[in-house]
Amino acid sequence: MRLKHGDGWNIPADNPFYPVLPAVYRNVRFQFVFFHADPTAVQDFLPEPLEAAEDGLCVASGLEVPFCTNYGPFQESFIVMKCRFRDQTGFYCSHVFHDGPAGIAAGREIYGTPKVYAGLKVTQADRCMVTQTSLGGVPVLNISSSMETAVFHDAMPSLTPAWRLKVIPRADGPGPAIKQLVDCSETTQDLEVHFTAKGQGRIILGASPLCDLTPLSPLKYGDAFYMESSYSEGYAQIVYDYLRDE
Numbered sequence: 462m463r464l465k466h467g468d469g470w471n472i473p474a475d476n477p478f479y480p481v482l483p484a485v486y487r488n489v490r491f492q493f494v495f496f497h498a499d500p501t502a503v504q505d506f507l508p509e510p511l512e513a514a515e516d517g518l519c520v521a522s523g524l525e526v527p528f529c530t531n532y533g534p535f536q537e538s539f540i541v542m543k544c545r546f547r548d549q550t551g552f553y554c555s556h557v558f559h560d561g562p563a564g565i566a567a568g569r570e571i572y573g574t575p576k577v578y579a580g581l582k583v584t585q586a587d588r589c590m591v592t593q594t595s596l597g598g599v600p601v602l603n604i605s606s607s608m609e610t611a612v613f614h615d616a617m618p619s620l621t622p623a624w625r626l627k628v629i630p631r632a633d634g635p636g637p638a639i640k641q642l643v644d645c646s647e648t649t650q651d652l653e654v655h656f657t658a659k660g661q662g663r664i665i666l667g668a669s670p671l672c673d674l675t676p677l678s679p680l681k682y683g684d685a686f687y688m689e690s691s692y693s694e695g696y697a698q699i700v701y702d703y704l705r706d707e
C-alpha cells in the first residue's frame with residue numbers, strides 16, 4: 462500500500478524493522494549498583510544544559526530479557542548519572558550496550574537511547590548476578606551484585622526523571638536534523654514486579670578504543686538491587702528541543 466504523506470513509523474514502510482509501540486516484556490532480570498564518582502568526571506559525560514549532581518551519584522545496571530514482542534530476547538548494560546535540568550533533579554543515560562539489532566535501532570530512533578552493539582554475558586551463580594560487557598572485544602563494564610535481603614520494590618531509589626539525548630544527523634551535511642532531550646519516565650506501563658532484593662555490588666570499568674568509562678571509577682559504593690519484572694513500554698516525552706527552543 463502506498464505510504465501517505467503524513468504517515469510512517471520506520472522503514473521499510475511496507476514491513477518496518479521494528480513494530481509500533483507498545484513493546485511487551487516478560488520476566489526481565491535486572492541488577493542495579495549505586496556508586497559515587499567524581500562530579501567533574503560526570504560533567505564531562507553530560508550534554509548541555511545538564512549539570513552534574515554534587516554527590517556524583519551514578520548507577521550501573523545489567524539486565525537479561527528472555528521475551529520481548531518487538532525486539533526478541535536480548536541482554537543489555539547501561540550507566541546513568543544523577544544531574545540537574547533546570548529545576549529538576551534526575552538521571553541521564555550516557556551509554557547503553559546491547560546485543561540485539563532491532564532493539565538498538567528502536568532505542569536510538571524512538572527515545573534517543575545511546576545503544577551500541579556489544580558483547581554481553583549475563584550469568585547468575587549462587588546469590589550473585591554478573592553482567593560482563595565488551596566492546597570491540599575489549600572489556601568496558603563488569604557489574605556484579607548480590608541478593609541478600611528481599612525488599613519491596615519501592616525500596617530502590619527512583620531513577621526518574623530518566624533523560625536521553627535524541628540526535629538524528631542531517632543528510633545534507635554535518636550537524637543534527639533532530640536534537641531533543643527526551644524523558645522516558647512514563648514509558649514503563651503495566652508494571653508487575655515479581656521479586657526485589659537488596660545486596661552489595663561492585664563494578665569494573667574499562668577502556669577500549671571505542672569507549673572509555675574509566676573516569677567514572679567509583680569513589681564509594683551505595684546499595685545494590687536485584688529485580689524481576691514484567692511490563693510494557695510506550696511513548697516518552699520531549700522536554701527540550703535544542704533546534705526549536707534555542
